[in-house]
Amino acid sequence: MSKKIAKSQEELLQEALVPIEEQPYEVPGNWAWVKLIEIVEKMELRDPIKLQGEVFHYVDVESIDNKNQRVREYKETLISEAPSRAKRGINQDDVIISLVRPYLKNIALIEENNQLAVASTAFYVCRTNGSFAPKFLYNYLRGPVATAYLNKHTKGDNSPSVRNSDFELIPIPLPPLNEQKRIADKVERLLYKLEQAKELVVQTMENIDLNRKSVIVNAYLGKLTEEWRRTNQINESAFDLVMEIQKRRQDDYLSNVELTIKATSSPRKNKSEPDFIPYISHEDSSLPKNWCMTRILDLTECLDRFRKPVSKSERENRPGDIPYYGANGQVDTINDYIFNDDIVLVVEDETFTGREKPFSYIVRGKSWVNNHAHVLRPLGGIDVEYLNICLSYYNFIPLTSGSTGRRKLTQAALNQAPLRLAPLSEQKIIVSKVRKVYEVLDKVKQNCIITLERIECIKESILNKAFKGELGTYDHAEVKAIDLLIENEVGLNYRGQ
Structure with a gap:
């Protein structure tokens, strides 16, 4: 029986790269399109039974704030009551993404080192092998290109999901490591400003609802027509x-x-009248x-x-x-x-x-x-x-x-x-004044809704441009991403496992 010939580093590297015809778009010259599986460590099995103590900190899909893409809470759970899906080990700087109903964008970057933390098997845990900056991958998976890929590969009706094997082949645009960090920092700064703007708009919308109530209360008390009463003679x-x-x-x-x-044709009966x-x-x-x-x-x-x-x-x-x-x-x-x-x-x-x-x-x-x-x-x-x-x-x-x-x-x-x-005449004035105030508030609210939609569009645009090298972070003099892959022996250690 012939002995299997080991693949060369060049062959393994070519397998790690995404073929040109499968690349979603063109990237700068010192970037490379790679398959996710080539830049992440094998997922860690963490059995709650083997942890010290009586409780562990469980992260399931409900633990994620999918509007802000972060872990909302770690659920303190008795080890004796551990769910069967509590199997994924998570550490600081891991990027976790739920492959169950991925369109909900239950994605988070683990920001603390918690040895008692265990995630559900609904998540794929992306732990860097040194080829990517965690915040870079985290932001890419939140973006439109990754979302489109996940939606395309979602299967099933009752619990639509993406298979691990399909997710592992998602194309990742990989810049040099220093540029990854610059991109992540710039995206974080820009999205933070957008979030501040969004909070102001949301606060304005909440104030609109408070103003509606205030207008109604003042109208009922007669405060809305105080000036009208002073300047008009009321004869009723x-x-x-x-x-x-x-x-x-x-x-x-x-x-x-x-x-x-x-x-x-009969007399009235004696009964109480209204x-x-x-x-x-x-x-x-x-x-x-x-x-x-x-x-x-x-x-x-x-x-x-x-x-x-x-x-x-x-x-x-x-x-x-x-x-x-x-x-x-x-x-x-x-x-x-x-x-x-x-x-x-x-x-x-x-x-x-x-x-x-x-x-x-x-x-x-x-x-x-x-x-x-x-x-x-x-x-x-x-x-x-x-x-x-x-x-x-x-x-x-x-x-x-x-x-x-x-x-x-x-x-x-x-x-x-x-x-x-x-009086009836003043009632009509009250109704008219409330209508006019509501018309103004409705216009302001509609403008707020439009502004929130624009903020989301700008956010999508930032994430889209960031991973094309269009945010002014590109440096052609930096080492190529392929050299980074070779340095981290992509395709060697992981495939050997």
């Missing part, structure tokens, strides 16, 4: 509005009773002139008796384009409607404590509402937008009952809730 009052609403209610009730009697005496108060010294305190009951008609929940399975059998609403907005669509009006929905049973969303929202036109939201229709010419302004950030929490996690606002509690009411 909220008191008159409430009394007019109750008079219409009483007239409508008596008309309906009379029609019922005529239709049945109370048409509204609650009106002017005792609150903070009330603006011509305003009053009343109840939600005295301004609206509660339509809860018409709402009806429909299960998800039933909705699937009733496809349509009518919006189906719940406590926090539209849940689904359905083929029929209950309401065909401008109404305000108020949360009935949801998270009240610590809630950031408004407690109410407007629904216009045809709709179906389930039993997790109260349905209110404003009366007496009150604009649906004004009612929503009054209720959006109303302090309903003291009126709720039940556990802290999921409290309930009953219909009775909602109806009896006291409400500050402005």
Whole structure:
């Protein structure tokens, strides 16, 4: 039997290099395209059972902050309860990347030396053999070219993944080691500036939401129209509005009773009649002139008796384009409607404590509402937008009952809730002013969204240019990357193993 002839260093080097036709793009003359497997050490097996102590520090996919590509936490885990996937040894300066759903970009550079750290086998651990600077590879794997390669080689439906053998062949553009460090440093500086800009934009967006709430609260208190009241003569009052609403209610009730009697030709039975005496108060010294305190009951008609929940399975059998609403907005669509009006929905049973969303929202036109939201229709010419302004950030929490996690606002509690009411003419001014402020805030928010998209584009551009030698880091006088490979005996030690 003939003895196998060992390959020469030149042959091994050629196997380490990526063929010209497979190279993603052209790189500077002293760079080289190499396969990942040729520049990393063999992955270390680290069995938690063999570690000292009772616990180890586990890094699984959930441990990664994939927005910032870093380890968010090391999970202290009992060795006796070690998951079967806890097998990968990780050390400082290792680059780890999850090959399970790689499009999520669960990538991190290990920044601390932790001998108790063990990673899941979902990760491929890239440990340098001396041919690459860890931060260089880390940034390359975050970039668009590496992402495209991983997406192309992802297989499977339930848990789409890239095989280790495919990942090991990913082409890596390898500059001289000193240039790698310059590229990594420059990328880090540029991305840090982008991150600072991103934080400012995100903070602006958070301030926009706070400003929305502030505008609504000030509108409800009457502070938004202080100047308007000083410069305009008001010849009507909220008191008159409430009394007019109750008079219409009483007239409508008596008309309906009379029609019922005529239709049945039988005398009325003695039963309790509705109370048409509204609650009106002017005792609150903070009330603006011509305003009053009343109840939600005295301004609206509660339509809860018409709402009806429909299960998800039933909705699937009733496809349509009518919006189906719940406590926090539209849940689904359905083929029929209950309401065909401008109404305000108020949360009935949801998270009240610590809630950031408004407690109410407007629904216009045809709709179906389930039993997790109260349905209110404003009366007496009150604009649906004004009612929503009054209720959006109303302090309903003291009126709720039940556990802290999921409290309930009953219909009775909602109806009896006291409400500050402005005269009808001022209500219209309040709605107009809120609209104008919201238009400005909406434009600012849209500009913020566009800016965030541009930041991401710039980030992609930086990573793209960095690994083409286009960031001003190239030095043609430096030793060639191929010499670096030869110096580290690429293809010899690892292949021998």
